[in-house]
Amino acid sequence: MKNGTCPKCGSNEIISEAPLRGSDSIPPYISILEPEPPNRPFVWMPKGEQSQFTAYVCGACGYTEFYAIRYQALNEGRKKGFKAR
Numbered sequence: 001m002k003n004g005t006c007p008k009c010g011s012n013e014i015i016s017e018a019p020l021r022g023s024d025s026i027p028p029y030i031s032i033l034e035p036e037p038p039n040r041p042f043v044w045m046p047k048g049e050q051s052q053f054t055a056y057v058c059g060a061c062g063y064t065e066f067y068a069i070r071y072q073a074l075n076e077g078r079k080k081g082f083k084a085r
């Protein structure tokens with residue numbers, strides 16, 4: 001899809017890098033968070049990473065792919081053990 005061709009129908013009529021719009025003025029996003037430590041300090045705020053998405057839409061058949069914008073930050077969080085919730 002990012003190469004400009006639809007993997008479903010082969011069309012090159014692709015709408016690229018479209019930001020997602022959502023309800024309640026907050027676009028859809030995912031969040032991953034640091035797990036709670038075994039000896040939880042009295043004051044503890046989990047570290048985390050979040051990302052919204054951008055979309056690639058095929059104008060010929062409607063097939064759509066979503067890509068996380070902050071995928072590198074999400075992956076760094078994953079390496080630290082952050083979990084989706």
Ligand SMILES: [Zn+2]
Pocket residue numbers: 006007008009010011058059060061062063
């Ligand atoms: Zn298509």
